[in-house]
Amino acid sequence: MHPNLVDHLRAFCAIADHGSLTAAARELRRPISSVSYSLAQLEGQCGFALLGRGPNRAELTERGRVLLAEARSVVEGARSFVTHAASLEKGEETRLRVLIDVLFPRAHLNRALRVFGRDHPHARFQFFNSSLATLWDDLRDGSFDFALTLAAAIPSDISARHLGSETLGPVCATDHLLARMPQPLAMRTLGQERQIYYVGSPQIDMERVGRLFSADVWTVNDVELIKSMVSAGLGWCFSASSTFAPEIARGEVVALTCEDMQFHPVRTVVVAWPAHRRPGPLGRRMVQTLAEEFGQDGAPILRSEAR
DSSP states (O other): OOOOOOHHHHHHHHHHHHHSSSHHHHHHTTHHHHHHHHHHHHHHHHHHHHHEEEOOSSEEEHHHHHHHHHHHHHHHHHHHHHHHHHHHHSSSSSEEEEEEETTOHHHHHHHHHHHHHHTTTOOOEEEEEEEETTTHHHHHHSSSEEEEEESSSOTTTTTEEEEEEEEEEEEEETTTTGGGGGBBBOHHHHSSSSSEOOSSTTTTTSTTTTTTOOSEEESSSOOOHHHHHHTSSOOOOOTTTTTTTTHTTTTSEEEESSSSSSOOOEEEEEEEEETOOOOOHHHHHHHHHHHHHHHHTOOOOOOOOOO
């Protein structure tokens, strides 16, 4: 058996999934020459071609199709082995480090933590605010057990459990000029008023692509400060429906509507982790508690294409 068999099989599966060596290399974060070498080595061991070289796609041969399911099983088994070994080495963790998207529904999280804390009184949590500008890279570096986020799509090297959905949209104080205008508003009307905008780092000008609409922008790296500024009438912000729910219920803030539906996208609420490194026993119980709180106890694990 070739010592790099699992790597070769992983490359084979990626080529079959994406239809080209270039796309497979991009997903695996390997040079194209390395992926091509893996395929050549695997075909050399088999003694026959696994993929035919078409003009636009790498098509599976008949023998390649027969072996693909078995190749996937070996790759998944190797991944499970590594994950299980890491879990055994780590033992029962007592601390969970969690990345939280600034738009993640806090009320659901707090209720899940109340239940989890009652059942696991010795568990310690460390929470870190993040957003999609840096969240996936931060999750990949191995410092966090999982992330709680809103996403339009899940990167191919990330596994995620679906929890629910959130509708995004603009909000402002009840006495703000925008709140007194007839709804729905034109995009240019929102663009003429100050936007309060989250950024997590001085090096980042824009956190969420496509969510910066005004020429007059104040940036803030604290969610509660954004909420207080919006409530004080200092500007409007783009938010998840649940973020300002208490302020809206008290009549301090109002949800605005816009003629352009890009102002009201729906995003999937997920708990996510690197596909090759699932949470340990304590982390998995927290994921399950979150799923039960959101009413998604039987929700499947998601893997979808990167944006």
